[in-house]
Amino acid sequence: MSAVISQTELRRLVDGWIGQGVQVAGPRQVKPDHVLYALLNESGQLAMDGFVRPANSIKEFVYPRHEKLYGYRLNEKEIELTDVELPAKPQVVLAARPCDAAALPILDPLFNWDFQDDFYNRRRELTTVVTLACNNHDAHCFCTAVGLAPDAERGSDAMLFDLGDGSYEVRCLTDKGRKLFDGKTQSSDKVGQAKAAPKKTIDLEKIRSFINGDFESPYWQELTLRCLGCGSCAFTCPTCHCFDIVDEGNAAGGERVRNWDACQFCLFTKHASGHNPRTAQGQRQRQRVTHKFGIYPDKFGDILCTGCGNCTRNCPVSLGIFPVLDSIQKVETGAVEAA
Amino acid sequence: MNIYKPDLMDVLEVNQHTADIKSVKIAFKDKSKQQDFAFRVGQFGIFSAFGYGESTFNICSSSTWKDYAEFCFRRTGKVTEALWRIEPGDTIGFRGPYGNHYPTDEWEGKNLIFIGGGIAMPPIRCAIWYALENREKYGRITIVYGARTVGDLVYRDELDKWAGYKDVKVIRCVDPGGETPDWDGEVGFVPAVLEKASVPADNSVALVIGPPIMIKFSLPVLSKMGLADKDIYTSLENRMKCGVGKCGRCNAGPVYVCKEGPVFNLEQLKRLPEDY
Structure with a gap:
C-alpha cells in the first residue's frame, strides 16, 4: 500500500502552510522557459512539471547568497556590535530534485567541523525538504555517475512520485516529512517509480588517478582553455559553498556580510603582496575539480558533486564538470594524445 | 555562538617601523577575556577595521605575554589602509587564535x-x-x-x-x-x-x-x-576569509591552511602541490 496525494490537495496543503507562516520555496516559472527555485506566495506559482530542473539550486534556502553576520555602529569612539537574529520561521522546500536534496547532507560536515556555523545549522533545522523524483533528464544530467539516482533519497524528508494521473505518491522518510503529510494522504495501491535514469558514466578511479597525478599537467590549461571565469558554475551548483566576508556601510555603521564567492574568479586567492598561487584559469579549474573529487571526499567523505549538470547547463561556453571529467577520462585511457 | 563575530579590542599602542609597516598592541575590552586569552606562537588572528573589512595576520607577540597581543601589517589594501589610521584608544575587532602553531615543545633542547x-x-x-x-x-x-x-x-x-x-x-x-x-x-x-x-x-x-x-x-x-x-x-600565507575552514579560499592541495596550517615542515610541504 502507498500514500497518495492529489495535485489539488497538494496545492491546498501548500497554501495552508503559507497561511500558517511557513516559508515555502519551490520551482517557479519566473520567465518563459526559465524556472528557478524561489519563495512562493501562493501554490499557483509552484511549477511541478514541464521542465528538467530549475537553473539554480536549493542551497540558497539554507545558505543564502548574501547574509548579514552582524551589525556594527560607531558611537563616539566606541564600537557596538549588534547580533543578527537567527531565522525562526520553519521552511519547506518543495519539489526539490534529488540532486539538490543530496547536497545538504554533503555540506553538513563542512559547516560543522570543529567550528559550527549557526546560520547554516539553524536554517537546516528549520527546513523540510520534499523531493520530487525525476521523470525527465536532459543531456547534462549525470546523477547516476556519482552514485545518486532520479529517486535517490539522500537529504530528502519526503519524496513525491508523479503517478501521471494528477496525483503523487508520498513517501515520508523522516519525522519532519511525516509531520508535513500525516493525515493528508489517501492510501492507494499505486506505486510511483522514477523514469529512465541518465546514462552518462564516469570512471571515478580514473579521475582520482589524474588529479593525484601531475599537478602541473598541461591538460588542465588545455581542457579548460575556453573557461571565461564567470563563476556561473559555482553559483548554480548545489554543493559549491565558497564565500567572501565584506563590510557594507561606512566607518559610522553598517553590517558585515558574507557573499557567495567562486574559485573561478581571478582574485580569489590573490595575496596582499600581489603573489597569486593561481594566476591562470586552468589552475582555477584544476582547483574546482580537485576540490570536488579529491580534497572534499578525502576530508568529509563525499564527492562534492551530485551530478545535477547545472554547471554545464548554465555555462556560456558549455564547460562545467562533466565535460571536463569526460576529457580527463579520455586523457587517462590514452584516447587523447599526450600534450 | 556566532563564529564570525569578533571580540572588541582596545588599541593600546601603535608603532611605525618603516614607511609602510606598523605594529599594533591590542587588549580585549573585556578584561576577563584578556586574562583567559591563550594562544601558541605561530597561530594567527583575523583583525577587523569596521567599515572596511577583515585581514589575516600572525599574532606576533609571545604567548608568554599576558597583557596584550600584537600584530604587524603592511599598508597595502583597503583594510590595512584603514588600520594605518588607528590610534591608541581606538577599537578594532579580533577573531582567533586560529590554525596550528610552531611545535615549540618538540624544539626543546635544540x-x-x-x-x-x-x-x-x-x-x-x-x-x-x-x-x-x-x-x-x-x-x-x-x-x-x-x-x-x-x-x-x-x-x-x-x-x-x-x-x-x-x-x-x-x-x-x-x-x-x-x-x-x-x-x-x-x-x-x-x-x-x-x-x-x-x-x-x-x-x-x-x-x-x-x-x-x-x-x-x-x-x-x-x-x-x-x-x-x-x-x-x-x-604559509594563503589568502583567507573565514579562518575556520569554511570559506574554501586557503586550500593548498588537500589541506585547509587555516586549520591544518599555517605551520608546515618541509617534509609536509613537499607532499603538497605547489598551490601557495
Whole structure:
C-alpha cells in the first residue's frame, strides 16, 4: 500500500502552510522557459512539471547568497556590535530534485567541523525538504555517475512520485516529512517509480588517478582553455559553498556580510603582496575539480558533486564538470594524445 | 555562538617601523577575556577595521605575554589602509587564535635558526621572544633577517636587543643597493648571506618565513647545511576569509591552511602541490 496525494490537495496543503507562516520555496516559472527555485506566495506559482530542473539550486534556502553576520555602529569612539537574529520561521522546500536534496547532507560536515556555523545549522533545522523524483533528464544530467539516482533519497524528508494521473505518491522518510503529510494522504495501491535514469558514466578511479597525478599537467590549461571565469558554475551548483566576508556601510555603521564567492574568479586567492598561487584559469579549474573529487571526499567523505549538470547547463561556453571529467577520462585511457 | 563575530579590542599602542609597516598592541575590552586569552606562537588572528573589512595576520607577540597581543601589517589594501589610521584608544575587532602553531615543545633542547625576509619578521619574532623567555629550554639561537633596504627592516630595535642575549647571533642583511653609508650589516640576498654565514646546523631546527622566492632559495641552503626536511619549518600565507575552514579560499592541495596550517615542515610541504 502507498500514500497518495492529489495535485489539488497538494496545492491546498501548500497554501495552508503559507497561511500558517511557513516559508515555502519551490520551482517557479519566473520567465518563459526559465524556472528557478524561489519563495512562493501562493501554490499557483509552484511549477511541478514541464521542465528538467530549475537553473539554480536549493542551497540558497539554507545558505543564502548574501547574509548579514552582524551589525556594527560607531558611537563616539566606541564600537557596538549588534547580533543578527537567527531565522525562526520553519521552511519547506518543495519539489526539490534529488540532486539538490543530496547536497545538504554533503555540506553538513563542512559547516560543522570543529567550528559550527549557526546560520547554516539553524536554517537546516528549520527546513523540510520534499523531493520530487525525476521523470525527465536532459543531456547534462549525470546523477547516476556519482552514485545518486532520479529517486535517490539522500537529504530528502519526503519524496513525491508523479503517478501521471494528477496525483503523487508520498513517501515520508523522516519525522519532519511525516509531520508535513500525516493525515493528508489517501492510501492507494499505486506505486510511483522514477523514469529512465541518465546514462552518462564516469570512471571515478580514473579521475582520482589524474588529479593525484601531475599537478602541473598541461591538460588542465588545455581542457579548460575556453573557461571565461564567470563563476556561473559555482553559483548554480548545489554543493559549491565558497564565500567572501565584506563590510557594507561606512566607518559610522553598517553590517558585515558574507557573499557567495567562486574559485573561478581571478582574485580569489590573490595575496596582499600581489603573489597569486593561481594566476591562470586552468589552475582555477584544476582547483574546482580537485576540490570536488579529491580534497572534499578525502576530508568529509563525499564527492562534492551530485551530478545535477547545472554547471554545464548554465555555462556560456558549455564547460562545467562533466565535460571536463569526460576529457580527463579520455586523457587517462590514452584516447587523447599526450600534450 | 556566532563564529564570525569578533571580540572588541582596545588599541593600546601603535608603532611605525618603516614607511609602510606598523605594529599594533591590542587588549580585549573585556578584561576577563584578556586574562583567559591563550594562544601558541605561530597561530594567527583575523583583525577587523569596521567599515572596511577583515585581514589575516600572525599574532606576533609571545604567548608568554599576558597583557596584550600584537600584530604587524603592511599598508597595502583597503583594510590595512584603514588600520594605518588607528590610534591608541581606538577599537578594532579580533577573531582567533586560529590554525596550528610552531611545535615549540618538540624544539626543546635544540639549536634554533630563524630566517626571515621583510614583513615576515613578525611571525618569527613571536617564536624568538618565546624562545628567549624560555631560554633554558633551547640551545644556540641564530637569527638571519634581511630586507630590501635598511629602511624596510622591521623591529630593528629588537634585533639589537636579541643580539645582547647569551648564545644568540643576529645577522642582518639588506639587498645589494639597499644599504646606507653607515650600514654595518651584511649586503646580499638572504639565501646567500645564510650560506656565507656557515651557521652550525648540528641538532638544529630552522624556521624560514619570507617572500616565496626567498624561501625557495633558502631551502636548498638549509638542506646543504645538513638539516633534515622534518626540521625545516615555514608558515604559509594563503589568502583567507573565514579562518575556520569554511570559506574554501586557503586550500593548498588537500589541506585547509587555516586549520591544518599555517605551520608546515618541509617534509609536509613537499607532499603538497605547489598551490601557495
